[in-house]
Amino acid sequence: MSIDVNNETKKLGKNSILIHGGTDGDETTGAVNVPVYQTSTYKQDGLGKTRGWEYSRTGNPTRDALEKLIADLEHGKFGLAFASGLAAINTVLSLFKSGDKLIVSDNIYGGTFRILDNVFKNFGITYEIADTSDLSSIEEKIDDSVKAVYIESPSNPLLTVTDIAKVSQIAHKHNKLVIVDNTFLTPYLQRPLTLGADIVVHSGTKYLGGHSDTISGFAVVNDEELAKRLYYLQNAIGGVLAPWDSFLIIRGIKTLGVRMDRHVENALKIAKWLDNNRDIKKVYYPGLKNDPGYEVQKKQADGPGAMISFVLDSGYDYKKFFENLRLITLAESLGGVESLVCHPASMTHAAIPADIRKKVGIVDELIRLSVGIEDGDDLISDLKQAIGASRKER
Numbered sequence: 001m002s003i004d005v006n007n008e009t010k011k012l013g014k015n016s017i018l019i020h021g022g023t024d025g026d027e028t029t030g031a032v033n034v035p036v037y038q039t040s041t042y043k044q045d046g047l048g049k050t051r052g053w054e055y056s057r058t059g060n061p062t063r064d065a066l067e068k069l070i071a072d073l074e075h076g077k078f079g080l081a082f083a084s085g086l087a088a089i090n091t092v093l094s095l096f097k098s099g100d101k102l103i104v105s106d107n108i109y110g111g112t113f114r115i116l117d118n119v120f121k122n123f124g125i126t127y128e129i130a131d132t133s134d135l136s137s138i139e140e141k142i143d144d145s146v147k148a149v150y151i152e153s154p155s156n157p158l159l160t161v162t163d164i165a166k167v168s169q170i171a172h173k174h175n176k177l178v179i180v181d182n183t184f185l186t187p188y189l190q191r192p193l194t195l196g197a198d199i200v201v202h203s204g205t206k207y208l209g210g211h212s213d214t215i216s217g218f219a220v221v222n223d224e225e226l227a228k229r230l231y232y233l234q235n236a237i238g239g240v241l242a243p244w245d246s247f248l249i250i251r252g253i254k255t256l257g258v259r260m261d262r263h264v265e266n267a268l269k270i271a272k273w274l275d276n277n278r279d280i281k282k283v284y285y286p287g288l289k290n291d292p293g294y295e296v297q298k299k300q301a302d303g304p305g306a307m308i309s310f311v312l313d314s315g316y317d318y319k320k321f322f323e324n325l326r327l328i329t330l331a332e333s334l335g336g337v338e339s340l341v342c343h344p345a346s347m348t349h350a351a352i353p354a355d356i357r358k359k360v361g362i363v364d365e366l367i368r369l370s371v372g373i374e375d376g377d378d379l380i381s382d383l384k385q386a387i388g389a390s391r392k393e394r
């Protein structure tokens with residue numbers, strides 16, 4: 001974690017910040033890239049005389065460069081990098097204590113649900129599920145024990161859009177924190193801190209890294225007190241991002257803008273194609289005008305992202321659909337340059353009990369597509385042939 005003294009960066013456009021934000025190259029040698037400081041410890045010139053670095057769990061210059069970069073991108077003051085998205089979420093949830101309660105979006109990343117339900121609940125930190133796209137349902141559930149509202153917008157896997165500014169207003173009226181998982185849109189498309197959120201978390205494994213080769217996570221805040229507590233927890237819990245992985249994520253972020261533009265272009269094309277397709281029962285994508293989240297999404301973000309979920313018509317066998325895809329890969333994860341498809345009920349969201357899954361709409365037939373940056377027409381051809389090959393025999 002480090003204090004952003006470079007206010008100049010904030011005046012740059014978002015594409016320039018991707019390239020020049022945080023620490024721009026190496027002061028000492030002029031290297032245009034931040035070096036990989038592959039070291040666990042640092043020489044001290046005398047007792048208590050450090051050169052600003054002591055031990056790499058506490059601080060590492062490569063990680064520090066990335067932490068400044070993610071803070072700049074989110075228009076925040078303090079960034080923290082972790083070994084995974086869940087390590088970031090674990091650290092943020094460790095702000096709370098026994099007796100505290102969180103209000104949580106009714107469809108969120110399965111691993112987030114799992115850590116709440118099977119880890120933090122054991123420590124007396126509980127949660128209550130709400131449809132956070134319905135503001136009254138949040139207001140209704142706020143009581144003294146509630147300390148924070150935790151949202152994903154758009155959510156995983158149903159792409160439900162929550163009005164971040166309105167939720168923040170409600171939460172702040174009652175002195176509660178707002179935590180937003182911004183993995184699906186990235187700061188290139190949405191900056192929750194500017195909408196009023198207190199803490200942004202990320203799985204950097206996804207679009208920020210962008211190449212399906214590195215696990216990482218982030219937390220970003222503006223409030224100095226909150227930053228100090230999180231920095232303390234980051235060091236105390238220890239789930240920090242390694243120097244080499246920090247380098248890879250910095251490298252990934254440089255192309256975030258061009259990748260996201262292409263991801264969104266492809267996703268819009270595919271979502272429209274799916275929406276006009278009689279073989280598809282339902283499409284979830286906030287970039288479609290008929291999607292319930294369209295207007296709020298348009299207001300609070302620069303684009304709808306590239307995650308699409310859909311349900312095949314009952315005449316089709318979704319298991320066969322997965323087996324017949326050729327170009328699109330069946331795999332966990334999302335946000336890489338290659339298109340990935342997954343079956344939330346048995347894969348990413350298997351940790352959520354079947355009754356809750358069904359209640360919120362994560363049906364067995366639901367298919368989640370992470371649209372990559374291949375040629376959009378090739379992706380549509382692959383979807384078309386796999387749908388055709390999955391028709392049930394009569």
Ligand SMILES: *Cc1c(COP(=O)(O)O)cnc(C)c1O
Binds near residue numbers: 109152156204
């Ligand atoms: C993947 C993901 C996470 C967890 O991140 P890891 O890097 O896999 O630990 C959290 N939130 C969302 C929305 C995700 O997609």
